[in-house]
Amino acid sequence: MPGLVHVVDDDASFRTAIERRLKLSGYDVATYASAQELLDRLPDDSKPGCILLDVRIPGLSGPELQSRLIELGSTVPIVFLTGHADTPTTVRAIxxxxxxxxxxxxxxxxxxxxxxxxxARQEASRHHRRKLESLRALVATLTPREHQVFDLIVRGKINKQIGHELGTTERTIKAHRHQVMEKMQVRSLAELVSIAERLGLLDADKA
Amino acid sequence: MPGLVHVVDDDASFRTAIERRLKLSGYDVATYASAQELLDRLPDDSKPGCILLDVRIPGLSGPELQSRLIELGSTVPIVFLTGHADTPTTVRAIxxxxxxxxxxxxxxxxxxxxxxxxxARQEASRHHRRKLESLRALVATLTPREHQVFDLIVRGKINKQIGHELGTTERTIKAHRHQVMEKMQVRSLAELVSIAERLGLLDADKA
DNA sequence: AGTTATTTCAGACCATTGTCCCAGTGGTCA
DNA sequence: TGACCACTGGGACAATGGTCTGAAATAACT
Known part of the structure; x- marks a missing residue:
């Protein structure tokens, strides 16, 4: 699958020149005359791609676009390409x-x-995020009560304590616990804790 | 506790000028005329400090010193300060x-x-590394056999399986397991798994 | 009104783990 | 040789977790 390069530059002749060079190297190319144009048809994080971005462009500047994308949760990697690079801008961008x-x-x-x-980085981070996403999807299937029980289980509480803490009986917790293991598709407490740790659900009291 | 700033620059007059400015701002200062000089009396990671480093210095260059320090496992943060900054060097350094x-x-x-x-970053990373270090210290107290048992426990194996895998009986594993919990100073399997996860001991098969 | 999801709970039973007590073997080191 | 440690194992028992079958109340949605 060829990578898709989003070229953002206000210089039309530069865009066509870069587009030709990149296509010769086997990439797909999409061009944008301004940052706003790219924001309007936002690149899909789910496809391999990156942004080739000029710093000085009319309207939103390159770094400003970078900030906006980060705010939007985008993880498309950005390669800056500019005529004049000053050190502070370079440092901030990197x-x-x-x-x-x-x-x-x-x-x-x-x-x-x-x-x-x-x-390559996009690919790696996509794999990582996908794994986390699938775990989060599993957690999302838990009912509120099951989520409470889940939290207490992975903190090492035993059924009796959990029952007391949630104002119910050990027997009920046992039922919830079974549901949690089932829904999270794990067969050992160790796997459950491992998942919770990777999702950052244990950082609260381990800090 | 005032921060200690290690100033590396070949220009003696610049060193004294910077030293004066920094001391006026309340910092402790150590100066070095070359990268090698700093390597010879290596700054202690355990004290709050940072390095103010010129790029172009005789002998080892600034970036080369940075590489060496990284290889040596140092985590002292570096602030580059140079007369002439070219973009590739800036990018690599950051x-x-x-x-x-x-x-x-x-x-x-x-x-x-x-x-x-x-x-501030040094301080944060020091806290983080200290916590990990104390955990590693606990793991280090485990005997080889206990370490094997530890690994299998946090992977969700039950005593019976572990005994079979290590060619011994469930009863013995029980004894080891008790020792592991004792030495690791935890009272629940959840805590044990959490520690293993944070030490990266579970990444092997979760990839 | 019927359906579904959620939460609650029970008895019976087995599996697993934790905790006392205890002890032999083999290796290392002063 | 004597002391220490790692590894091994046992018996007996308590505590905890897991599974099976079953059930009931409540809320929400169709």
Whole structure:
């Protein structure tokens, strides 16, 4: 599956030139004349892709677009490509998670390298997020009561304590516990705790 | 406790000027004329401190020193301060974890800001590493056999399976298990699994 | 009005773990 | 040799968790 590169630049001739170069290297390309244009047809996180972004563009600037995307929860990696790079902007962009910060003119090698890294990172983070997402989906199937029981189980409470804490009997907790194990598709307490840990549900009192 | 700033620069007059400015702001300062000099009397990770590092210095360059320190396992945050910053170097330094990348001349405000961020990050990461270190210390008290049992317990195996897998009886595993819980200072399986997860001991088969 | 989901609870029974007590073997080290 | 530790195992018992079958009340939605 070829990567999709979203090129954002206000210079039409530059866009077509880059588009040609990237397509020759086997990438799919979508071009945008402004940050707003990209926001309007927002790239889908679920497909492998990255953004090739100019810093100085009319309207929303490159870094401003980066901030907006982060706020929106997007994880599409960004490669900045600009004519003039000042150090503070570069530092901020990279610290905000940009994959690279290139200056025009850029060699094809540099460009392809950066895009490949961006796509690889996107791929890795997608896999990771998918796993977490599937776990969260399982947790979402729990009823409120089951969720309470789940929380207390993974904190090491025993059924008796949980029953007392929730104002019910040990027998009932046993039933809930069975449901929790069933819905979370685990067969051991260890797996359940492991899931809770990876979802950050145990950080509250372990801090 | 005042932060200790390690200033590495080959320009003696610059070192004394910076030292004066930093001491006026309440920091302790140690100066080094070269990267090698800093490596020779290596800053102690255990004290709050950061490195103010010039990029172009005779011998080992700033980024080269950064690499060496990372290889050595140091986590002292680095603030680069250089006369001339080119974009690739800036990008590499930040991606390698540098706290900031400033250009001379630098305003006191910028400088202090960067140092404060570096010290704050050092402090946070120190807390985190200390917690992990204390957990690892507990694990280290386990005998080889106990460690094996520990691994299998947190993977959800039951005593019977563990006994079979290790070629011994369930009764013996019970004894080991008791020792493990004792030494790890936990009273529930949940806590044990949580510790294993945080130490990354469960990633092998959960990938 | 009927259906469904949620939460509640029971008895009986087995499996698993935890906790006392105890003890032998083999290795290391002063 | 004597002390210590790791590893091994046993008996007896209590505590806890898991499974099976069954049931009832409440709320929400169709």
């Amino acid at each position: 610290k905000a998670g940009a994959e690279d910060f290139l200056t025009k003119p850029v060699s094809s090698e540099q460009l392809i390298d950066a895009i490949e890294r961006a796509l | 991606k390698a974890g540098a706290e900031d990348f400033l250009t001379k001349p630098v305003s006191s405000e910028q400088l202090i800001d960067a140092i404060e961020r570096a010290l």
